[in-house]
Amino acid sequence: MLRITPDHPHPLFDIAATRRLEQAATAALPPHTLMQRAGLATARLALALAPHARTVWIACGPGNNGGDGLEAAAHLQRWGKQPVVTWLGDEAKAPADSLAALARARQAGVVLAAAPPTALTRQDLCIDALLGIGSARAPEGRMAEWIARFSRGVAPVLAVDLPSGMNADTGTFATNPIAESAISIRAAGGFHAQYTLSLLTLKPGLFTAHGRDAAGQVWFHDLGVDSAAQTPAAILQGPPLDGPRAHATHKGSYGDVAVIGGAPGMAGAALLAACAALHGGAGRVFVALLDPQAMPVDTSQPELMLRCASSLDLAPMTAVCGCGGGDAVRHLLPKVFSTAAHAVIDADALNSIATDTQLQTLLRARTGRDGSARATVLTPHPLEAARLLGASAVQIQADRLGAAQQLVERFGCVVVLKGSGTVIAAPGQVAAINPTGNARLATAGTGDVLAGMIGARLAAGRPAFQAACEAVYQHGLAADRWPEDRALTAGELAAANR
Ligand SMILES: NC(=O)C1=CN([C@@H]2O[C@H](COP(=O)(O)OP(=O)(O)OC[C@H]3O[C@@H](n4cnc5c(N)ncnc54)[C@H](O)[C@@H]3O)[C@@H](O)[C@H]2O)[C@@H](O)CC1
Ligand SMILES: [K+]
Known part of the structure; x- marks a missing residue:
C-alpha cells in the first residue's frame, strides 16, 4: 500500500482500462480474490488511520464497492472493532463477489444495522x-442522506476506491457535474473525504477538477495486479529530473525570452512573466510593453531589457505572449506565430485566437506534429479554453482531460489547462496531471508567472511538453512550500521560482 505524494510519477487508468484489468485478473485468480484483497487493504488502512476509533461506521452500497466494505467489516470485526455496517444492497440482486463478502462478514459476526450510528467522534471513522467506479447517477434517498452525514459529521471519512458519486475519469459529481464552485464541493453533489484508498488502479479523477478536494489524502493498493498491459489515460507527474547547470555555460546557453504584453494599465502582468523568466534561468529577457506611455526601464528589475515590439528579432527567441496584452496584442500575433522559435501563448493572446480564424490557421501552421519544432505552448484557464473550443467553462471542467486533448487536436500545440489538477497535453503524448499547487495560487498574476517559467525552460532548449510539465510542477511546489504566515503574491512567487 502506497501513500501518494508528488514525489513520484504514477500512471492513471480510466474506468474502461480498470475494468479490463479487473476482468483479466478475476479470470486468472480464484473466485472473490480481488475483493478479499481490497477488503483486507481497506481494513488495514482503517485501523492505521483511526487506531483509537470506538466506532467504525461502514456505509456499503449495492454493488462491489459495497462488497469491499463488507470484506473490510469482516476483518475489523475479527480484530475486535465491532463495526456498524449499513448495507443498501438486495440479496436477490447483489453481484456474486458482494454476496460472498456479505456471507463472510456474517460468518465473522457482523450484524447489519438498520441505521447509521448517531454519535461519532473525531477519533471514530x-x-x-x-x-466506486460503477457510479451511474446522482445518489438519492438513503444513499444521499448517508453522504450528507459524512459531510455533517466530525469523524473522518475513508473513501473506498473513490469518494462515492465521483466520476473516476473526470473528478466531477453526478448531481451537478458542472458546478463551477471551487469553494463548495457540496454544491457539486460531492463531499470531502479525508482519505481515499484507490484500488487496483489510480484513477485520473482523483487528481483533477473536484477530485483533489473530494479525495483528501490518496492511498493506493494494486491488489497484486500488474497494470502494464493497459495504456494509462494520464500520468500523475513526478518532480523534474533536471540536474545542476553545467559549469561551462554562459547566458547564451540559456536562450532569450521576449515577453510581449502589458497594454495600458496592465504592464504588471508582462513584468511578472518577465521576472519569472529571469528567475527561471533565461539567459536574457526582453520585454515589449504594449503601452505607448510605458517606462523605458524597470528600475526594480534592471536586468530586463525593455524594447519596442517591432524592433525585436523573434527568430532566435522564445516569445511569451499575451500577459496583460489586452486587444493590443492581436496585431502582433501574426509576427509571433510566423517568426518566434518557441512561443508561450497566454491570456489575451488566447482570447484573440479564439475569435480570429486567420490567427488559428497561422497558429496551426507553426507547430510540427512532434510538438518540438517551433514549439508552442498554450496556457488557458478553463474560461479561455472554453472560448477556444466554442464551449462553456462548465463543459471544460466536466472533462478536463478530454478538453485538453481537444485543444491539442485543434491547434497541434502543447496545452496547459490550468486549474485544480492542471492538465498538460501534447500531440502524441500521454497527458500529465500535475500533483502540486493549492488554492493560494488563485490570486492575480500567478498565471503570468507560470507563462514566464515555461518560457525560460523553452528558451533553455527543453522539449515543449517537458518544459510545460516541469514549470507547472515547480510553480505548484513553490506554493505548497510557501510559509503559512506569509501572503503569496505573484511578484514574490516569480522571484522565488527556479
Ligand atoms: N469485482 C471485483 O472483484 C472488484 C471490485 N472492486 C470494487 O468494486 C467497485 C466497482 O463495483 P461495481 O461495478 O459493482 O460498481 P459500484 O459498486 O461502484 O456501483 C454499482 C452499483 O451501484 C448502483 N448505482 C450506481 N449509481 C447509483 C446511485 N447513484 N444510487 C444508487 N445506486 C447506484 C448500480 O446500479 C450498481 O448496483 C470498484 O470501484 C471497487 O471498489 C474492487 O474490489 C476490485 C475487485
Ligand atoms: K466509495
Missing part, C-alpha cells in the same frame, strides 16, 4: 463503500 466512517468508511464510504457506497459507490
Whole structure:
C-alpha cells in the first residue's frame, strides 16, 4: 500500500482500462480474490488511520464497492472493532463477489444495522463503500442522506476506491457535474473525504477538477495486479529530473525570452512573466510593453531589457505572449506565430485566437506534429479554453482531460489547462496531471508567472511538453512550500521560482 505524494510519477487508468484489468485478473485468480484483497487493504488502512476509533461506521452500497466494505467489516470485526455496517444492497440482486463478502462478514459476526450510528467522534471513522467506479447517477434517498452525514459529521471519512458519486475519469459529481464552485464541493453533489484508498488502479479523477478536494489524502493498493498491459489515460507527474547547470555555460546557453504584453494599465502582468523568466534561468529577457506611455526601464528589475515590439528579432527567441496584452496584442500575433522559435501563448493572446480564424490557421501552421519544432505552448484557464473550443467553462471542467486533448487536436500545440489538477497535453503524448499547487495560487498574476517559467525552460532548449510539465510542477511546489504566515503574491512567487 502506497501513500501518494508528488514525489513520484504514477500512471492513471480510466474506468474502461480498470475494468479490463479487473476482468483479466478475476479470470486468472480464484473466485472473490480481488475483493478479499481490497477488503483486507481497506481494513488495514482503517485501523492505521483511526487506531483509537470506538466506532467504525461502514456505509456499503449495492454493488462491489459495497462488497469491499463488507470484506473490510469482516476483518475489523475479527480484530475486535465491532463495526456498524449499513448495507443498501438486495440479496436477490447483489453481484456474486458482494454476496460472498456479505456471507463472510456474517460468518465473522457482523450484524447489519438498520441505521447509521448517531454519535461519532473525531477519533471514530466512517468508511464510504457506497459507490466506486460503477457510479451511474446522482445518489438519492438513503444513499444521499448517508453522504450528507459524512459531510455533517466530525469523524473522518475513508473513501473506498473513490469518494462515492465521483466520476473516476473526470473528478466531477453526478448531481451537478458542472458546478463551477471551487469553494463548495457540496454544491457539486460531492463531499470531502479525508482519505481515499484507490484500488487496483489510480484513477485520473482523483487528481483533477473536484477530485483533489473530494479525495483528501490518496492511498493506493494494486491488489497484486500488474497494470502494464493497459495504456494509462494520464500520468500523475513526478518532480523534474533536471540536474545542476553545467559549469561551462554562459547566458547564451540559456536562450532569450521576449515577453510581449502589458497594454495600458496592465504592464504588471508582462513584468511578472518577465521576472519569472529571469528567475527561471533565461539567459536574457526582453520585454515589449504594449503601452505607448510605458517606462523605458524597470528600475526594480534592471536586468530586463525593455524594447519596442517591432524592433525585436523573434527568430532566435522564445516569445511569451499575451500577459496583460489586452486587444493590443492581436496585431502582433501574426509576427509571433510566423517568426518566434518557441512561443508561450497566454491570456489575451488566447482570447484573440479564439475569435480570429486567420490567427488559428497561422497558429496551426507553426507547430510540427512532434510538438518540438517551433514549439508552442498554450496556457488557458478553463474560461479561455472554453472560448477556444466554442464551449462553456462548465463543459471544460466536466472533462478536463478530454478538453485538453481537444485543444491539442485543434491547434497541434502543447496545452496547459490550468486549474485544480492542471492538465498538460501534447500531440502524441500521454497527458500529465500535475500533483502540486493549492488554492493560494488563485490570486492575480500567478498565471503570468507560470507563462514566464515555461518560457525560460523553452528558451533553455527543453522539449515543449517537458518544459510545460516541469514549470507547472515547480510553480505548484513553490506554493505548497510557501510559509503559512506569509501572503503569496505573484511578484514574490516569480522571484522565488527556479
Ligand atoms: N469485482 C471485483 O472483484 C472488484 C471490485 N472492486 C470494487 O468494486 C467497485 C466497482 O463495483 P461495481 O461495478 O459493482 O460498481 P459500484 O459498486 O461502484 O456501483 C454499482 C452499483 O451501484 C448502483 N448505482 C450506481 N449509481 C447509483 C446511485 N447513484 N444510487 C444508487 N445506486 C447506484 C448500480 O446500479 C450498481 O448496483 C470498484 O470501484 C471497487 O471498489 C474492487 O474490489 C476490485 C475487485
Ligand atoms: K466509495
